[in-house]
Amino acid sequence: xxxxxxxxxxxxxxxxxxxxxxxxxxxxxxxxxxxxxxxxxxxxxxxxxxxxxxxxxxxxxxxxxxxxxxxxxxxxxxxxxxxxxxxxxxxxxxxxxxxxxxxxxxxxxxxxxxxxxxxxxxxxxxxxxxxxxxxxxxxxxxxxxxxxxxxxxxxxxxxxxxxxxxxxxxxxxxxxxxxxxxxxxxxxxxxx
Amino acid sequence: xxxxxxxxxxxxxxxxxxxxxxxxxxxxxxxxxxxxxxxxxxxxxxxxxxxxxxxxxxxxxxxxxxxxxxxxxxxxxxxxxxxxxxxxxxxxxxxxxxxxxxxxxxxxxxxxxxxxxxxxxxxxxxxxxxxxxxxxxxxxxxxxxxxxxxxxxxxxxxxxxxxxxxxxxxxxxxxxxxxxxxxxxxxxxxxx
Amino acid sequence: xxxxxxxxxxxxxxxxxxxxxxxxxxxxxxxxxxxxxxxxxxxxxxxxxxxxxxxxxxxxxxxxxxxxxxxxxxxxxxxxxxxxxxxxxxxxxxxxxxxxxxxxxxxxxxxxxxxxxxxxxxxxxxxxxxxxxxxxxxxxxxxxxxxxxxxxxxxxxxxxxxxxxxxxxxxxxxxxxxxxxxxxxxxxxxxx
Amino acid sequence: xxxxxxxxxxxxxxxxxxxxxxxxxxxxxxxxxxxxxxxxxxxxxxxxxxxxxxxxxxxxxxxxxxxxxxxxxxxxxxxxxxxxxxxxxxxxxxxxxxxxxxxxxxxxxxxxxxxxxxxxxxxxxxxxxxxxxxxxxxxxxxxxxxxxxxxxxxxxxxxxxxxxxxxxxxxxxxxxxxxxxxxxxxxxxxxx
Numbered sequence: 118x119x120x121x122x123x124x125x126x127x128x129x130x131x132x133x134x135x136x137x138x139x140x141x142x143x144x145x146x147x148x149x150x151x152x153x154x155x156x157x158x159x160x161x162x163x164x165x166x167x168x169x170x171x172x173x174x175x176x177x178x179x180x181x182x183x184x185x186x187x188x189x190x191x192x193x194x195x196x197x198x199x200x201x202x203x204x205x206x207x208x209x210x211x212x213x214x215x216x217x218x219x220x221x222x223x224x225x226x227x228x229x230x231x232x233x234x235x236x237x238x239x240x241x242x243x244x245x246x247x248x249x250x251x252x253x254x255x256x257x258x259x260x261x262x263x264x265x266x267x268x269x270x271x272x273x274x275x276x277x278x279x280x281x282x283x284x285x286x287x288x289x290x291x292x293x294x295x296x297x298x299x300x301x302x303x304x305x306x307x308x309x
Numbered sequence: 310x311x312x313x314x315x316x317x318x319x320x321x322x323x324x325x326x327x328x329x330x331x332x333x334x335x336x337x338x339x340x341x342x343x344x345x346x347x348x349x350x351x352x353x354x355x356x357x358x359x360x361x362x363x364x365x366x367x368x369x370x371x372x373x374x375x376x377x378x379x380x381x382x383x384x385x386x387x388x389x390x391x392x393x394x395x396x397x398x399x400x401x402x403x404x405x406x407x408x409x410x411x412x413x414x415x416x417x418x419x420x421x422x423x424x425x426x427x428x429x430x431x432x433x434x435x436x437x438x439x440x441x442x443x444x445x446x447x448x449x450x451x452x453x454x455x456x457x458x459x460x461x462x463x464x465x466x467x468x469x470x471x472x473x474x475x476x477x478x479x480x481x482x483x484x485x486x487x488x489x490x491x492x493x494x495x496x497x498x499x500x501x
Numbered sequence: 502x503x504x505x506x507x508x509x510x511x512x513x514x515x516x517x518x519x520x521x522x523x524x525x526x527x528x529x530x531x532x533x534x535x536x537x538x539x540x541x542x543x544x545x546x547x548x549x550x551x552x553x554x555x556x557x558x559x560x561x562x563x564x565x566x567x568x569x570x571x572x573x574x575x576x577x578x579x580x581x582x583x584x585x586x587x588x589x590x591x592x593x594x595x596x597x598x599x600x601x602x603x604x605x606x607x608x609x610x611x612x613x614x615x616x617x618x619x620x621x622x623x624x625x626x627x628x629x630x631x632x633x634x635x636x637x638x639x640x641x642x643x644x645x646x647x648x649x650x651x652x653x654x655x656x657x658x659x660x661x662x663x664x665x666x667x668x669x670x671x672x673x674x675x676x677x678x679x680x681x682x683x684x685x686x687x688x689x690x691x692x693x
Numbered sequence: 694x695x696x697x698x699x700x701x702x703x704x705x706x707x708x709x710x711x712x713x714x715x716x717x718x719x720x721x722x723x724x725x726x727x728x729x730x731x732x733x734x735x736x737x738x739x740x741x742x743x744x745x746x747x748x749x750x751x752x753x754x755x756x757x758x759x760x761x762x763x764x765x766x767x768x769x770x771x772x773x774x775x776x777x778x779x780x781x782x783x784x785x786x787x788x789x790x791x792x793x794x795x796x797x798x799x800x801x802x803x804x805x806x807x808x809x810x811x812x813x814x815x816x817x818x819x820x821x822x823x824x825x826x827x828x829x830x831x832x833x834x835x836x837x838x839x840x841x842x843x844x845x846x847x848x849x850x851x852x853x854x855x856x857x858x859x860x861x862x863x864x865x866x867x868x869x870x871x872x873x874x875x876x877x878x879x880x881x882x883x884x885x
Contacts, residue, residue, distance in 0.1 A: 141755035177753075177793045178786070179717035210754070210799045212631075212835030213828060217753050217799075220792025246631055247596075248835070251447050252789060252828050255439075258446065258458050259788030259824070266453040306498045333563035369561075369601050370594070371525035402562070404643030404823075405636060408604025409561050415594045415601075439788075439822055440643070444597060444636050451596030451632070635831050639823075642830065642842050650837040690882045 132163040132304050135200035139207030139218025140240075141171050146274035147240040149282050150293075151206035154238065154269075157297040158204075168196060170217055178223035193221065194229050202234040202304035203262070209241035209249040209270075214256075222256065230260040234304040236296055238269045245272030263307055267292075267299045324355040324496050327392040331399030331410025332432075333363050338466035339432040341474050342485075343398035346430065349489040350396075360388060362409055370415035385413065386421050394426040394496035395454070401433040401441040401462075406448075414448060422452040426496040428488055430461045437464030455499055459484075459491045516547040516688050519584035523591030523602025524624075525555050530658035531624040533666055534677075535590035538622065541681040542588075552580060554601055562607035577605065578613050586618040586688035587646070593625040593633040593654075598640075606640065614644040618688040620680055622653045629656030647691055651676075651683045708739040708880050711776035715783030715794025716816075717747050722850035723816040725858055726869075727782035730814065733873040734780075744772060746793060754799035769797065770805050778810040778880035779838070785817035785825040785846075790832075798832060806836040810880040812872055814845045821848030839883055843868075843875045 136155055138148040148169065155165040173189040184190040197203065207214040222230070235257050239249040247270055254264050269292055271277050277285060284290040328347055330340040340361065347357040365381040376382040389395065399406040414422070427449050431441040439462055446456050461484060463469050469477060476482040520539055522532040532553065539549040557573040568574040581587065591598040606614070619641050623633040631654055638648050653676060655661050661669060668674040712731050714724040724745065731741040749765040760766040773779065783790040798806070811833050815825040823846055830840045845868055847853050853861060860866040 141753055142757075143755075145756075177717055177796070178791065179719075180721075180784070181718075208756070210795075211832050213795060213832045215754065215799060216792045216794070216796025218792070219786075219789060219795050220753070223786045223792045245628060247447075248631060248635070248831055251443075251632070251635070252831075254446060254450065255443050255824055255828075256787050256789045258456075258460075261458040263455075263458060264450075266450050266455060268450075303499065306501055307495065309498055333561055334565075335563075337564075369525055369604070370599065371527075372529075372592070373526075400564070402603075402607045403640050405603060405640045407562065408600045408602070408607045410600070411594075411597060411603050412561070412600025415599060436821060439824060440639055440827070443824070443827070444639075447632055447636075448595050448597045631831075635827075638830060638834065639827050642840075642844075645842040647839075647842060648834075650834050650839060652834075687883065690885055691879065693882055 132202060132301055133200050134158050134163045134165050134202045134204060134300065134304070135197055136165065136167045136204040136206065137218065137221060138167070138169060139205065139215040141217055142208070145208065146271070146277065147206045147208045147238065149278060150238055150240055150269070150271060151204060153282065153284065154204055154206070154293060154297060157294060158301060161297060161301045163301055166196060168193060170221060175221060175224060178220055184224070190224055194225055197225060197229040197233070200233060201308050202236070202300055204236045204238065204300065205253055206238040206240070207249050207253065209239045209246060212246070212248040213252050214249045219256070227260055230257070230262050233262045234300065234307050235262050235264045236267065236300040237264060240271045240274045242274060243272060245270040265299050265303055267296045269293055269296050324394060324493055325392050326350050326355045326357050326394045326396060326492065326496070327389055328357065328359045328396040328398065329410065329413060330359070330361060331397065331407040333409055334400070337400065338463070338469065339398045339400045339430065341470060342430055342432055342461070342463060343396060345474065345476065346396055346398070346485060346489060349486060350493060353489060353493045355493055358388060360385060362413060367413060367416060370412050376416070382416055386417055389417060389421040392425060393500050394428070394492055396428045396430065396492065397445055398430040398432070399441050399445065401431045401438060404438070404440040405444050406441045411448070419452055422449070422454050425454045426492065426499050427454050427456045428459065428492040429456060432463045432466045434466060435464060437462040457491050457495055459488045461485055461488050516586060516685055517584050518542050518547045518549050518586045518588060518684065518688070519581055520549065520551045520588040520590065521602065521605060522551070522553060523589065523599040525601055526592070529592065530655070530661065531590045531592045531622065533662060534622055534624055534653070534655060535588060537666065537668065538588055538590070538677060538681060541678060542685060545681060545685045547685055550580060552577060554605060559605060559608060562604050568608070574608055578609055581609060581613040584617060585692050586620070586684055588620045588622065588684065589637055590622040590624070591633050591637065593623045593630060596630070596632040597636050598633045603640070611644055614641070614646050617646045618684065618691050619646050619648050620651065620684040621648060624655045624658045626658060627656060629654040649683050649687055651680045653677055653680050708778060708877055709776050710734050710739045710741050710778045710780060710876065710880070711773055712741065712743045712780040712782065713794065713797060714743070714745060715781065715791040717793055718784070721784065722847070722853065723782045723784045723814065725854060726814055726816055726845070726847060727780060729858065729860065730780055730782070730869060730873060733870060734877060737873060737877045739877055742772060744769060746797060751797060751800065754796050760800070766800055770801055773801060773805040776809060777884050778812070778876055780812045780814065780876070781829055782814040782816070783825050783829065785815045785822060788822070788824040789828050790825045795832070803836055806833070806838050809838045810876065810883050811838050811840045812843065812876040813840060816847045816850045818850060819848060821846040841875050841879055843872045845869055845872050
């Protein structure tokens with residue numbers, strides 16, 4: 118039973134989730150949705166930290182390991198490394214994840230990303246689509262992360278939110294709840 | 310503690326894995342590799358059943374729910390439904406999974422596939438590639454299955470095996486071991 | 502100038518387009534849309550032949566070159582081989598092209614498919630998506646076909662058509678026109 | 694005949710190809726391969742301009758149209774806009790195109806990219822793969838560019854080149870020739 122008791126205790130400690138938003142736009146909808154997601158994850162008992170790439174000073178990845186002129190690279194890496202799970206929220210630009218988000222992932226590697234249980238969100242102006250989600254699913258698999266089956270793609274984002282940043286569509290809001298619940302439950306199971 | 314004891318007991322029961330091979334070729338390498346994988350899964354304590362599509366009489370999916378003239382549809386569905394985890398092994402035809410395998414998946418739905426922990430294998434004659442693996446990852450996500458990060462793509466399959474059906478390449482063999490171990494461990498965790 | 506005159510004459514002969522529908526469902530929407538597309542291609546001067554897989558007796562591909570028990574394999578191959586361009590219309594099953602359509606492609610190879618200028622259509626019951634289109638784009642690339650940038654994905658197909666088989670949505674209808682026009686124009690250019 | 698004569702004349706003017714490399718690494722193999730490709734395109738009569746992102750000062754895309762602090766954005770856009778065809782050469786980072794390259798594409802839009810005939814190259818340290826190529830194919834389709842069926846993926850790039858930057862493998866070198874020839878021939882046809 119010892120092993121199992123140990124697992125029980127490990128499983129009782131709070132789940133740490135780090136969210137990364139892939140947009141630098143001031144009123145970004147994908148950041149707004151990430152923020153909402155963070156609230157729900159916290160309501161479910163998780164510890165949540167949002168990395169707002171608008172507030173980090175990151176370089177373009179040049180293949181180097183070290184970026185001593187950019188201490189935020191280390192901040193990004195350490196924050197992600199100590200997480201149990203991740204949420205990646207990206208605007209869909211040209212049928213893919215934003216270069217901004219992909220560049221942040223390029224600055225990390227297996228040390229930070231492998232084994233992380235990840236939920237994916239994409240937001241776009243036109244009809245909802247899963248191009249960016251499929252791309253990120255392949256990328257996160259490549260670094261040996263887990264990607265949960267639940268995912269959220271929001272189309273016509275400009276009319277998805279109330280003025281105070283809530284989701285207008287009830288179905289979408291419930292979808293986000295199932296997404297958050299799955300991320301917490303399965304992160305707990307997989308990190309055991 | 311009751312819930313946890315219950316989980317402990319559930320987790321102790323053997324993992325049931327069903328393997329489906331996507332090739333109808335008599336000397337199929339993907340079937341051979343699936344068979345090898347089955348052996349390793351059994352050695353790790355799993356109950357394994359291989360569905361050889363060469364021995365099932367399945368129709369082309371026409372969108373119907375019922376195929377009363379083809380009792381093997383029901384056999385396929387029931388076998389998969391009671392599994393904890395799946396292995397899908399496909400030849401890569403034209404940069405995708407075989408139509409044969411996709412058709413077998415088309416004959417099933419959420420009832421059979423949702424929540425299943427799945428490992429993916431592809432085999433091809435040319436250089437190893439992940440086209441078919443990426444496609445199946447998207448498809449299995451769509452039916453809300455889990456796909457483990459470990460995957461196996463074997464290129465130049467015609468020179469991968471010994472005459473008695475073992476893998477020649479030691480690295481590949483170890484990769485298959487890690488694949489089998491991950492499938493068992495994570496099926497156990499996720500079904501809890 | 503001779504070469505160019507020759508090209509001019511070649512370019513004046515009618516474009517031959519073959520359409521393949523990926524559904525066996527009796528009232529299939531993807532077949533209906535393929536039929537509509539065929540009408541528009543003909544109105545633009547193309548010779549169009551629709552291969553209705555419901556009326557062909559095709560086997561599951563087993564990797565063989567010859568299927569002497571199934572003369573329709575040869576019919577499929579010859580019809581496609583002499584085409585200048587193709588339209589593939591598939592229902593989206595489980596986030597992918599139908600196994601039925603992929604199997605028909607598996608029964609052919611470079612001889613039939615290489616260099617063909619191809620337009621892609623997908624039809625689904627839920628929200629429009631590009632999963633099946635992306636998959637087919639990769640597959641057709643693999644056999645060295647061209648895929649035109651214009652593509653058509655119809656969501657909620659059960660409410661897309663009038664009782665007599667016309668498209669209800671004007672935007673979608675215009676999109677189909679642009680699709681047909683691009684296929685004809687670019688097939689003419691690329692076969693020159 | 695007038696139209697055709699006009700087409701003949703248009704087709705006689707040199708093809709303008711712009712190459713964009715997705716790596717900022719000083720000794721980048723993808724830049725090296727792009728440079729080689731440029732040489733071959735020139736030998737076939739094209740006008741070639743390589744945009745070395747290491748020498749452009751580009752911002753991260755924040756969704757804005759204007760980047761007045763970064764004149765190189767305008768330089769990038771104008772150079773690409775006046776091209777007939779493109780070559781995108783990317784290192785494969787984490788199973789995808791580099792964020793650096795995707796960000797450069799994010800800074801452009803239909804005005805620059807639509808209708809461009811594009812050839813794709815990826816370079817990686819491990820086994821050759823088509824993850825990044827498939828991703829870029831979907832992205833370039835989204836902006837209504839053409840992507841030629843020929844593509845080049847170089848694995849184990851660290852042993853692919855001679856000290857003076859030539860390709861060691863004869864098959865790969867011939868593949869690059871076919872790639873360059875197809876890009877020129879089909880750009881000529883499609884821009885007509």
